[in-house]
Each structure stands twice: as C-alpha cells, then as structure tokens.
Amino acid sequence: MAVTSLDATLEAVPARPKTAAGAFPDLALRGLRKSFGGVEILCGVDLEIAKGRSVALIGANGSGKSTLMRCCLRLLDPDGGTIRLLGSDITKLNGRALRRLRARVGFVFQRHNLVPRLSVLSNVLHGAQARRGGPSTWFQGLARTEDREEAMHCLDLVGLADQAAKRADTLSGGQSQRVAIARALMQRPHMVFADEPVASLDPAAGEDVMALFANLMQDQNVTLFFTSHHLNHALDFADHLIALQSGRKVLDGVSAGQNLATLKSIYQ
Amino acid sequence: MVNQPPDQALGQSPNELALPARLERPGIPAFLVYLLALGFFILALEGSKISISGFVEGLPQMADLFARMVPPDISRIVPIGKALLETFQMALVGTALGVAFSLPLAVLATRRLSPHPAIYYLSRGLISWFRTVPDLVWALFFVVTVGLGPFAGTLALMVDTMGFCGKFFAEAMEETEPGPQEALTALGASPSGVICSAVIPASMPSFINTGLFSLEKATRSSVVLGLVGAGGIGIELKVAMDLFEYPTAATIIVCIFVLVLLVERLSSRLRHRIM
Known part of the structure; x- marks a missing residue:
C-alpha cells in the first residue's frame, strides 16, 4: 500500500476534540495505597489529570512511580483507594469491561515489550486487539486490510513505515520504542501512560523519541502521563509535574517556573 | 601503590586469607x-x-547370528517397503496429532496461563501420566480397545507425544519473557489473544525443536509397536526372527536403520533452517 505523508496521516487519524483543561479529569486517584511484603510503596496518593494534559511523574528509584502507573491500569491491584480512569472506577471492573477500558489507554513501557519474533507491523497491529477481538490481530498475515493500513499509518507517524516487514528483535532500542509508541497509537487512545519511555536509550535517541512522543500526543489531543528521571524532559514535555517521595506526593503543580534545584532535592 | 608488593598493597598477606574449601x-x-x-x-x-x-x-x-544374516535377502523388499511406509505414516500422523493436542494441554499446564490452580494440577497430572506409561503399554491398551493395526499404533504414538511435548511446551511457555504479555494485557487483549500473540510466538523455536524430536522418537517407537500388533514393520521383523529367516530380518533391520537415519537428518536440517 502507498504510505501517505505524515501531515496527511495526521489528518486521517481522527483526533479527539480539544476540551478545556480541567473540565473532567481523565485520571483521578483518591487515597491510592499499595504494599509489597509489608512495605508500603504508595501511601494514600491523591492526584488528578485533566483531559489533554501532559503530566510528568518524577521521583527517585523506589518512590512508587512505576507501581502507581501499573495500579492505574490494574496491572497491579491496589490495596486501597479509588482509581477513576476515563470516568470509570477501574477497581470495580473485571473481565471484558476491564479490557474495554484498557483498550482506550495506551501504555508504553521502559523496555518497549514488543514480541521479538514477530514483525514490526504485527506488533503495531496488536494495538487493535481489544477493538477487533479474535485472531485477525494476532499477526499481520491474518489482519484485515484496513487494519494493516492503519498500522502502517501509525508506523509512518513514528517514521518507521519502511521497517514494517522487519522482525522486532532486529531493531535498535530507539526504533523499538517508536514501534511501542505506534502500537499505543493503534489503540486510538484517549490517554497514554509511559513508564520511563526513554530510560533505556542513549541521550540523543531519548531526546528524539521523547519529542516525537510528546508532539504526537499533543497533536492528537491525547492525555499523556509519563515518568522520567530526566528533569529536563519533565520540564520540556510536560505542562504539569507531580513528584513522589517514598510513596507520598510531595509536589503537584504546573511545570512552568519550577526551580531545577527544588526538583533535584526530591531525589535526595 | 604501583611499586608495593601485592601483600602490602592489599593490606593483608596472602597467607592470612582463608581459602574456601575446594569441595563442600x-x-x-x-x-x-x-x-x-x-x-x-x-x-x-x-x-x-x-x-x-x-x-x-x-x-x-x-x-x-550375524553370519547367518549376511547377505540380506531382498526378495520381500516390496512388502517390507510397504510396512516401512506404514510405520512412517503412523509416526507422522501420531506426532502431528500429539503436537496439536499437546498445545492446549500445555497452556492449561502452564502456571501463569492456566485459568485455575485445579486445572493446572490436573493438566500436569495428565501429562505426567501420558509420559510415564510406556508407548508399548499404550499400544497394548489401544490394540485391545480399537483392534489390531496401524490405528492402534497411531493412537499410542499420539498419547506418547502428548506426554513428551506437553511437558516441554509447558516449560517453554513458563520461561517466556513476561514483558510482551504484560504489554498486551495492558492494551486490553484477551487471555487467548495474549497466548496467541505473545506466548506462542516466543515459544515457537522450542515448539519446533520439541516437535521434530518427537517425530524422531515416534519413528523409532513405531518400529517396536508392531511387535504387539499395533501396525508397522515390527510384526515383519518378529515373524522373520521367529521363522529363523535371518537374511530377511537383516533386510528389515537395514531398512529401519535407513528410515530412522533419514528422519533424523531431515529433522536436523529443518531445525537448522527454521531456528
């Protein structure tokens, strides 16, 4: 199939209508608690993320960032508190209802988590699994033409349309993370979580991937919630910052005007 | 530090350091x-x-005995060839059916994929049972239940393959990287979607390897199953030996050797090509 230009593709993928920031939160946590082996990792965290916002979650290793993100999608079950994600209390959902909600939320992992032996296109097609159901999205050979075309569009958005037929385990770290972003886009997400999306990349590749990621989310009015150890990424690509220290929220505010020295103190 | 003897540089004489025992x-x-x-x-x-x-x-x-076998008698090569073909057909179909049935059984016997601990233990037990009962015993059982002939042998090989492949398929799936499975769960994939999109592709090299070993194993086993009337060339060998027709027996043994060698070579080539 002919791959359209980036601009044309951006027009083709329906963007969500822009909403006034703060109207209805896409994510609202109340008193979120989680322990492992008696050690409290999250100690009653409250936070809200409005539609269309880009929010960075910062904090030292072990502060609970990844645990919080995993709890938000019920990849981990919280011990207490409520999680309202896209208007639904995810703690009360199970089975198909839970999968339907997850389908509207992308999750980009630090180690991209692609299926190594499958092609890049098959990996992107997986993003449509919950929407389509059945074997048509297991790998690209079984997929419908319109899904293959959409997956190619998503790959084009991350600049990897020419790599579609390659096996995922032949890509570099930066390319793999772009494929993971394309897979999230294939979900047509309302919100995307990213857990240290560039931590495994070198600084230059990390900068490129983060810029691409943040711009794509902004262009399509997708709420972005990401964790990062790069404070410059948090300041450059997020309009809101939340900081955790030992499982407690210690900062929640707009990123503009934040003092770098203050932010660094969170890591001490 | 550069010009100091090692004992001074490290602050302790080597003689003072307690060496661990060579053997526990x-x-x-x-x-x-x-x-x-x-x-x-x-x-x-x-x-x-x-x-x-x-x-x-x-x-x-x-x-x-060896002297009486030489030279081999090839006058019955056509019926021997037919019996050999039947032997390989039993091995091929028995392995294919065994692999096909062992895949869902192995999923149920994989701890993190099984829907319930009771189903996990039941599947593990079933696989162990299939594996621990020898194929010759399965052949005897099927000869009694479905009658003499290659169908009984094929069923015996299928059950034996299920025991062998079920165990190794489950172990391969148990060892897969959990990351891609977590990613698919996060994007709303169903349990069957996670298995078919992430677990099976990751386990495929091991599946192919185990499947080809099963075919080799089934080819060797199918030769013996004829001894209990479960089809294949085994019965020809038994009759030749019972009637002291050692030159004919020698032809059968050479044919078996060639068949097993061919299957092993073919499976080795396929393994190298696919992996």
Missing part, C-alpha cells in the same frame, strides 16, 4: 543419602545379573 563437605544426612544410593546401586548390579563371562560366552553366537 557433606553433612551427616547427605552422607547417609549418598551411602544409601551407593548401596542400592550395588544391589541393582546384583539384580540385573551383570555377567562378563556370559557376555564373552555369547560373542560366538552373536558372530554366528
């Missing part, structure tokens, strides 16, 4: 277990009636 000294319980194992092995040697003199005395008879 067993405790009294472990020592008793080793002693019991050795005692049992000596009893096993006694029980198996190992006799060097018996072996040496048998050598001339072996030579005599």
